[in-house]
Amino acid sequence: MKLRTILAASVALSFAGQALAQDFNDPAEFKKQREQLSMKPQGPEGQPWAQHLGDGMVDTAKYKKDGQVTICFSNAGVFNPWRVVGLNNLNAEAELHKDRLKELIVVDAEGKDDKQISDIEALVSGGKCDALIVSPNTTAALTPAVEAACGKLPVIVFDRGVNTQCPVTYIHPVGGYGFGITSGEFIASKLQKGANVLALRIMPGVDVLETRYSAAKNIFDEAGIKVVGSEFTGSDRAKTKSIVEDYINRGEKIDAVWMDAGDTATAALEAFEDAGLPYPVISGEDQQDFLRKWQSEKLTAIGPSYPTYQWRTAIIAALDVLDGKQVPGPEWVLPQPAITEDVLAKYVDERMPPLHYSLCGCQELPGYPERWGGKK
Amino acid sequence: MTTVPLPSSRRAAGIALNAGLVIFVVLYAAIALLQPNYLEPGLFMNFLRRAAPLLILACGQLYVILTGGFDLSMGAVATLVVLAASILINGDPDATWAVIGTLYVMGIAVGLVNGLVVAFLKVPSIITTLGTMLLVNGLALAWSGGAARGDLPDNFRNLGRLVWRGVPVIGTLPLAVVVIAGFVALAWWGLNGTVYGKRALAVGDNPRAAELAGTPVAVTRILAFVVSAVSAVTAGILLGGFSGVSVNAGEGLELQAIAACVIGGAQLLGGRGSIWSAVFGALSLFALFTLLNILGLPQALRDSIQGLILIAAVGASMWRSRKRN
Numbered sequence: 001m002k003l004r005t006i007l008a009a010s011v012a013l014s015f016a017g018q019a020l021a022q023d024f025n026d027p028a029e030f031k032k033q034r035e036q037l038s039m040k041p042q043g044p045e046g047q048p049w050a051q052h053l054g055d056g057m058v059d060t061a062k063y064k065k066d067g068q069v070t071i072c073f074s075n076a077g078v079f080n081p082w083r084v085v086g087l088n089n090l091n092a093e094a095e096l097h098k099d100r101l102k103e104l105i106v107v108d109a110e111g112k113d114d115k116q117i118s119d120i121e122a123l124v125s126g127g128k129c130d131a132l133i134v135s136p137n138t139t140a141a142l143t144p145a146v147e148a149a150c151g152k153l154p155v156i157v158f159d160r161g162v163n164t165q166c167p168v169t170y171i172h173p174v175g176g177y178g179f180g181i182t183s184g185e186f187i188a189s190k191l192q193k194g195a196n197v198l199a200l201r202i203m204p205g206v207d208v209l210e211t212r213y214s215a216a217k218n219i220f221d222e223a224g225i226k227v228v229g230s231e232f233t234g235s236d237r238a239k240t241k242s243i244v245e246d247y248i249n250r251g252e253k254i255d256a257v258w259m260d261a262g263d264t265a266t267a268a269l270e271a272f273e274d275a276g277l278p279y280p281v282i283s284g285e286d287q288q289d290f291l292r293k294w295q296s297e298k299l300t301a302i303g304p305s306y307p308t309y310q311w312r313t314a315i316i317a318a319l320d321v322l323d324g325k326q327v328p329g330p331e332w333v334l335p336q337p338a339i340t341e342d343v344l345a346k347y348v349d350e351r352m353p354p355l356h357y358s359l360c361g362c363q364e365l366p367g368y369p370e371r372w373g374g375k376k
Numbered sequence: 377m378t379t380v381p382l383p384s385s386r387r388a389a390g391i392a393l394n395a396g397l398v399i400f401v402v403l404y405a406a407i408a409l410l411q412p413n414y415l416e417p418g419l420f421m422n423f424l425r426r427a428a429p430l431l432i433l434a435c436g437q438l439y440v441i442l443t444g445g446f447d448l449s450m451g452a453v454a455t456l457v458v459l460a461a462s463i464l465i466n467g468d469p470d471a472t473w474a475v476i477g478t479l480y481v482m483g484i485a486v487g488l489v490n491g492l493v494v495a496f497l498k499v500p501s502i503i504t505t506l507g508t509m510l511l512v513n514g515l516a517l518a519w520s521g522g523a524a525r526g527d528l529p530d531n532f533r534n535l536g537r538l539v540w541r542g543v544p545v546i547g548t549l550p551l552a553v554v555v556i557a558g559f560v561a562l563a564w565w566g567l568n569g570t571v572y573g574k575r576a577l578a579v580g581d582n583p584r585a586a587e588l589a590g591t592p593v594a595v596t597r598i599l600a601f602v603v604s605a606v607s608a609v610t611a612g613i614l615l616g617g618f619s620g621v622s623v624n625a626g627e628g629l630e631l632q633a634i635a636a637c638v639i640g641g642a643q644l645l646g647g648r649g650s651i652w653s654a655v656f657g658a659l660s661l662f663a664l665f666t667l668l669n670i671l672g673l674p675q676a677l678r679d680s681i682q683g684l685i686l687i688a689a690v691g692a693s694m695w696r697s698r699k700r701n
Binding site (some may be wrong): 081084204229234235236237238240241242243245246249250251263264266267270274354373 | 411413414419422426429521527537539615618619620621622623624625627666669670672676
């Protein structure tokens with residue numbers, strides 16, 4: 001035991017310097033996102049993808065273009081289910097605007113910065129695009145390419161940002177702190193002081209994920225809830241289940257499981273099932289498999305989201321800009337709802353695949369549910 | 377001619393048994409020291425259940441390693457199995473057994489492609505199987521559209537998940553442990569109960585000499601890749617059973633399987649090793665993962681320690697084999 005403490009301490013010390021260098025715990029941003037979560041959104045009721053938080057608008061009259069237009073989209077990649085659902089949303093939204101939209105050109109960067117930089121250059125110099133949508137692979141690397149494109153045509157950025165103010169608008173939901181606040185506060189409200197929570201995270205060093213954890217951790221610390229472990233699962237179900245089993249085998253009671261993303265939530269729950277233990281309080285996300293389990297097992301749970309409907313917003317914004325309409329900007333902050341007990345039934349859809357993100361805002365779009373892999 | 381390699385291979389098998397077993401016992405003792413309840417039969421059975429996919433992959437990989445090759449495609453095959461099972465079965469328990477049959481046919485086809493290319497086109501196995509790895513991964517991704525679809529019914533999942541409780545003496549018995557026992561017995565029989573084992577060792581040791589001695593080198597190699605692919609399908613079924621559908625179910629398992637064989641004392645590039653190299657090597661490697669989890673070290677450090685221990689174990693096995701020569 002002693003050796004273990006010494007080892008852990010010396011390791012912690014050697015990593016402390018590194019941890020301080022990157023700041024994922026910004027109290028000002030935490031406060032801002034907390035306020036945004038309770039803000040009343042502006043825009044059409046019941047269509048969160050067309051709504052926005054805050055008052056900032058930007059004028060786009062200079063980009064107005066008559067007749068049919070071509071929109072180009074440089075996508076970071078479709079390397080996870082979230083992006084698969086998102087891309088389907090974007091294509092379906094484009095289909096709604098057939099009369100105005102001549103063509104939607106989508107280029108996939110396959111998760112590579114260098115490919116996305118050359119993709120953007122090719123799209124801009126190709127001369128076909130009237131507006132460019134970018135979902136950047138990484139923030140810093142894509143900034144110069146986006147800046148260069150801004151000089152030629154209106155650019156709309158969504159999901160991850162870029163370090164420049166030149167795009168017409170940057171579309172994103174409230175953010176990582178908001179995700180951590182929603183889930184952290186729910187868990188804290190269900191537990192007694194001194195209870196144990198296990199944090200399961202995908203991977204270290206990704207800002208949008210680190211901020212989720214730092215926000216939740218702040219809330220747990222405030223509420224006197226003990227984080228017994230913070231583990232990285234790599235989004236792997238087998239690894240998640242093994243990690244949770246290891247914690248259960250240590251004999252420490254786990255009252256709640258907090259997750260920074262929900263794709264392995266059901267695997268974590270199975271570890272409790274297999275050990276013959278009652279389910280913990282859990283925060284997952286808006287994936288179907290988790291929602292179904294939540295409903296059938298009557299879990300105490302919450303499903304915060306990083307909504308995929310922002311992919312729809314990108315098309316809406318691009319068309320608004322080419323219409324010369326004012327759009328929310330320079331940041332278009334979308335509402336970031338969570339699935340709670342009372343709205344759960346509305347989001348469970350047996351036709352959809354297990355990792356379908358339910359807050360896709362896609363139920364009314366053409367091709368639902370088959371386009372998203374669902375059964376008719 | 378054929379009588380010459382026999383004594384050395386028999387001796388090698390004995391030594392390999394000891395090396396892998398010793399590392400495993402030391403690591404498991406360390407786990408038990410930190411967490412005494414790992415000595416209970418229930419937790420040991422659970423340990424075996426979780427180690428099952430790696431153990432089975434290692435047994436398959438050993439066949440290829442003995443003949444002097446690598447199979448890098450097994451992780452991809454395991455992933456394909458998990459995704460294909462969920463899409464094909466799609467929650468219908470009646471379809472389970474037919475689909476499992478189909479999965480084996482798919483696996484054997486991949487193994488045949490690997491084996492034929494290596495044996496007749498003389499492409500080094502590391503390149504061939506890297507190619508099939510990319511091919512199979514790409515197929516799986518295209519078929520599933522990049523996201524897990526479909527559903528696995530309980531009778532499929534039971535293979536990796538079901539645990540019988542109230543079993544005499546050991547208390548609990550996971551079905552996966554029965555699957556390991558069966559698979560290891562078959563793999564052992566293949567190497568020791570048939571002429572195949574001696575042929576594989578001869579081909580791995582010196583393919584030219586083996587060929588001149590009349591060993592069917594091509595058939596031996598092809599069979600090794602087929603066995604390896606069959607093990608990947610079995611492991612994929614267990615993985616899908618243990619934790620359900622995911623798009624990265626088999627990621628990185630091929631390298632773990634190779635590492636397991638080497639830790640257990642099998643010689644890379646062939647010619648030496650026994651089924652026990654794979655079994656105890658895999659158990660050692662999995663015990664190492666578990667130990668590092670229990671220590672609760674940060675992930676980055678865990679990876680480095682894992683790397684260091686792997687290098688040390690492989691280095692030690694190389695050093696032992698050089699001393700013998």
